[in-house]
Amino acid sequence: MILPRYDRRCGWYEQLDFISDFPEVTTDIRVDVLVIGAGFVGCAAARRMAENRPDTSVMLIDAIKVGQGASGRNSGFVIDQPHKRDLESGDEQLKQKIVGLSRVALEYLETQIDRYGIDCQWSHAGKYQAAVGPRGRKHLDHYEALLKKGNETYRRLDKDEMREVFGTNFYSAAIHTPGGALMQPAALMRGLADHMPDNVQVAERTAVTSIARNKRGFEVRTEKARIQCRQLILGTNIFTAELGYMADRILPIMTFASMTAPLNNSQLKRYGGQLDWGITPADHGGTTLRMTQDKRLIVRNSYRYAHDYNTPQALIPGIAARHRDAFDQRYPQLNDVEFEYTWGGASGLSANFETYFGELEPDVFASCCDQSVGAARGTISGMMLADMACGKKTELLHDMQSVSGNPSRLPPKPLLRIGVPVRLAYERFASRSEV
Numbered sequence: 255m256i257l258p259r260y261d262r263r264c265g266w267y268e269q270l271d272f273i274s275d276f277p278e279v280t281t282d283i284r285v286d287v288l289v290i291g292a293g294f295v296g297c298a299a300a301r302r303m304a305e306n307r308p309d310t311s312v313m314l315i316d317a318i319k320v321g322q323g324a325s326g327r328n329s330g331f332v333i334d335q336p337h338k339r340d341l342e343s344g345d346e347q348l349k350q351k352i353v354g355l356s357r358v359a360l361e362y363l364e365t366q367i368d369r370y371g372i373d374c375q376w377s378h379a380g381k382y383q384a385a386v387g388p389r390g391r392k393h394l395d396h397y398e399a400l401l402k403k404g405n406e407t408y409r410r411l412d413k414d415e416m417r418e419v420f421g422t423n424f425y426s427a428a429i430h431t432p433g434g435a436l437m438q439p440a441a442l443m444r445g446l447a448d449h450m451p452d453n454v455q456v457a458e459r460t461a462v463t464s465i466a467r468n469k470r471g472f473e474v475r476t477e478k479a480r481i482q483c484r485q486l487i488l489g490t491n492i493f494t495a496e497l498g499y500m501a502d503r504i505l506p507i508m509t510f511a512s513m514t515a516p517l518n519n520s521q522l523k524r525y526g527g528q529l530d531w532g533i534t535p536a537d538h539g540g541t542t543l544r545m546t547q548d549k550r551l552i553v554r555n556s557y558r559y560a561h562d563y564n565t566p567q568a569l570i571p572g573i574a575a576r577h578r579d580a581f582d583q584r585y586p587q588l589n590d591v592e593f594e595y596t597w598g599g600a601s602g603l604s605a606n607f608e609t610y611f612g613e614l615e616p617d618v619f620a621s622c623c624d625q626s627v628g629a630a631r632g633t634i635s636g637m638m639l640a641d642m643a644c645g646k647k648t649e650l651l652h653d654m655q656s657v658s659g660n661p662s663r664l665p666p667k668p669l670l671r672i673g674v675p676v677r678l679a680y681e682r683f684a685s686r687s688e689v
């Protein structure tokens with residue numbers, strides 16, 4: 255069984271000033287609801303379950319420390335728009351439902367950030383989508399047409415404004431949508447776990463190794479103890495397959511990010527742009543770029559088929575070199591800026607782009623294959639899984655079910671190990687102008 259590991263490379267996590275310590279589970283315990291995985295899905299599910307049923311005992315556990323998994327490793331965009339495929343679908347109602355659900359997730363996160371004063375660089379910066387060459391511009395024009403059709407608010411930037419905000423002339427076109435938020439993901443995840451309701455116990459460094467049904471519900475084995483529970487919520491992303499569910503449907507794809515040291519005054523002057531913005535590439539094969547509130551630039555690109563789920567360390571130098579190349583093209587004036595961190599993280603995709611949400615078998619609830627937009631999608635999924643487990647029947651839950659589907663069956667793993675890298679190499683070549 256493959257378990258999550260942490261490699262001490264993620265810049266977001268490594269920069270945290272203070273990391274609280276939740277205990278490991280070392281003795282047998284009984285709880286009403288066990289939530290496995292403390293990412294966006296698990297944190298939202300545990301909180302919502304506790305809010306729905308204040309008398310219920312909830313346990314939230316993770317194999318590693320909260321914030322070390324994908325939810326603490328991402329680029330920090332909480333996006334309100336649907337991902338590419340849903341945006342492109344002609345179904346306006348579906349798009350509106352996804353936007354509505356994502357906005358509920360944004361509000362839920364923001365309420366907790368405000369209530370508990372979670373210091374995670376949260377800002378209403380919205381999101382830029384930018385193009386470099388003709389391929390990117392074609393994607394951007396298409397994106398604009400879709401935004402127009404959906405009556406979404408957006409604006410195009412001219413060349414001067416792009417230079418003013420991004421500190422580079424590298425991009426040829428960009429669109430800003432105001433709806434989403436930016437954040438420091440590891441700080442957000444730690445803050446969410448640190449402020450769980452009283453009836454939620456959090457445990458870290460506690461890997462689940464097996465799940466068995468018994469008369470009283472489930473016996474969940476960890477490396478050191480057994481947890482007895484009545485209901486289970488799986489927020490385990492790609493590792494859901496290792497727990498025996500959706501094994502032939504979750505496509506684990508890894509992407510990588512590098513973070514610079516904070517720019518010093520001289521570098522900031524040469525940079526010449528603003529703080530606190532984020533660009534996603536118009537062509538999804540391109541590069542994501544962020545400037546944080548604390549003056550660090552972050553570059554994300556490159557994909558690999560993550561059959562091993564964790565990040566092979568031997569890949570890191572090559573990836574860092576690719577990131578350096580993308581950085582130097584954008585910021586030739588900053589060639590003295592060092593990358594402090596380079597890391598990888600895996601997301602669950604599906605072959606038909608469908609996201610799974612629901613009850614896998616009686617009293618086992620899960621959501622996975624979020625197509626790598628899990629900050630908002632994972633949060634609303636976790637909330638709605640808790641509602642579903644409580645037997646609630648709301649319009650929001652109905653919407654969640656109607657935007658989710660059945661990820662299609664994947665070819666056997668040996669074929670995936672040949673086919674997916676070939677496809678990714680082709681896409682990388684096709685998108686080369688945007689990287």
Ligand SMILES: Cc1cc2nc3c(=O)[nH]c(=O)nc-3n(C[C@H](O)[C@H](O)[C@H](O)COP(=O)(O)OP(=O)(O)OC[C@H]3O[C@@H](n4cnc5c(N)ncnc54)[C@H](O)[C@@H]3O)c2cc1C
Pocket residue numbers: 257258290291292293294295296315316317318322323324325326327328329330331332333460461462463489490491492493494508509510511554598599600601602622624625626627628629630631632
């Ligand atoms: C580099 C990068 C950039 C990204 N950028 C963005 C972005 O800007 N915006 C966005 O929305 N999405 C982004 N994503 C995707 C996003 O991070 C994921 O979609 C999201 O974090 C998934 O959340 P989750 O709760 O489903 O899973 P995870 O965060 O993966 O949480 C699953 C948890 O389950 C735990 N677990 C697994 N197996 C076990 C076990 N056996 N026992 C106990 N615990 C276990 C893991 O340790 C993990 O912490 C990015 C991803 C990467 C890698």
